[in-house]
Amino acid sequence: MARQQRVVIVGGGVIGLLTAFNLAADVEQVIVLERGGAGQESSWAGGGIVSPLYPWRYNCAVTALAHWSQDFYPQLAERLFASTGIDPEVHTTGLYWLDLDDEAQALEWAGREGRPLGAVDMSAVHDAVPVLGGGYAHAIYMANVANVRNPRLVKSLKAALQAMPNVTVHEQCEVLGFVREGERVCGVNTARGEIRGDEVVLSAGAWSGELLSGLGLELPVEPVKGQMILYKCASDFLSCMVLAKGRYAIPRRDGHILIGSTLEHEGFDKTPTLTALESLKASAVELIPALADAEVVGHWAGLRPGSPEGIPYIGRVSGFDGLWLNCGHYRNGLVLAPASCQLFADLLLGREPIIDPTPYAPEGRI
Incomplete structure (x- = not known):
């Protein structure tokens, strides 16, 4: 039986959309508010590798979310494809890392975490990837790493939500601030007027810190620009x-x-630059020489929600009843989304959480 709750989610990226998807069966109404088009910011711009780029370099809090998500992604994609006819294309290809400085650390991490990552001979890499450039001396490989086609994931999630009678997604609806009654946050102010809710969830990616500053809170989430070519x-x-x-x-x-990708601290500017284009092309040709003759069919930039150590903020904001965070995923929003949004739903609905929520709690971190 659905609870008599109205949940307002600020931000319609993958985190906001998947949060809505996970809550819809258990609450009366879900309203998603997105300042632009749903999933058109970093959710659309990212690469979609379903692993942190260097998982052994991360805090165990990120690893816990990543492992859960990696194992869950195939069934999430199947469920979305079955209900919407739009395939998010979770494509398991494996991943080769070449000439790492910290290869020994990576292998030690894999042994400790039980992940299928191991050293491989370069001749085997060239057999598996004939187009790979020369000049690389050593490699490690993890077989079960997938990538998700993030623009399709966004389309599929949006279609799934549009089919749910108790979910509304308002695009082109910018949130300007929060509505408060005493200690309680009971809604948001938007360009279209006030929208009330029993619970308000901030999942606004790189813009989350700016929005929270209106309550006098300092959330260390900042935009970090990344550019890609296709x-x-x-x-x-x-x-x-x-x-x-x-x-x-x-x-x-x-x-x-x-x-991909670049890593630039340029504020909220997401203009693609010629410098980045040339740098990415040079990297492409070094990795895969045959790309020198291929056409670049796309070049874009997005803004990641940078956060300390890349550990997201998931949970209730103390001192502000009714206000919740699910944001600050930095470079791993697509990687961590299934686990983050499941953990968030568990916390809001008072269920047993899938993993220990303590490292992600906003309390003591903002």
Whole structure:
């Protein structure tokens, strides 16, 4: 039986949409408010590797969410595809890391965490990825790493929500601030007027810190720009994801190859630049020389919600009844979304949480 609760979610990226999807069966009404188009910011702009780029370099709090999500993604994609007819394309290719400085640390982490990552001979890598450039000396490989086609994931989530009678997604509806009654946050002010809710969830990506500052709270979430380029190749051109010198190549099922990404602190400016384009092209050709003859069919920039150590804020904001956070996922929003949104739903609905929620609690961190 659905609870008599009206939940307002600020932000219609993957985190906001999946939060709505996970809550819909258990609350009376869910309203998602998005300042632009749903899922058109970092959710659309990212690469969609279903793993942190260097998982062994992260705090165990990020690892816990990543492991849960990696295991859950295939069934989430199947469920969305079955209900909407839009396939998020969770594509399991495996991932090669080349010439890492901290390879020993990576292998030690894999042994400790029980992840299928191991050293491989370079001749085996060239057999598996014939288009790979020369000059690499050593490699490690994890077989079960997938990528999700994030624009399709967004479309699928949006379609699933539009089919739910108790969910409303308002696009082009910017939230300007919060409505308070005493200690309680009971809604938001928008360009279209006041929208009330029993619970208000802030999932506004890189904009979350700015919104929360209106309550006198300092949330250390800031925009970090990333630029990507896209090539179109034959569908069998690249079989695996490869990563070297901080840049990666991701094959989609239809032959599109994503190359990313930059890491820039430029405020809220997300203008693609010629400098980044040339740098990404150079990385692409170094990784895969044949891309020198391929056409760049896309170049864009997005803003990641940067946070300390990349640990998201998930849970209730103390001192502000009715206000919740699910934000600050930095470079791993798509990776961590299934676990973050399940954990969030568990907390809001008072269920047993899937993992220990303590590391993500806003209390003591803002």
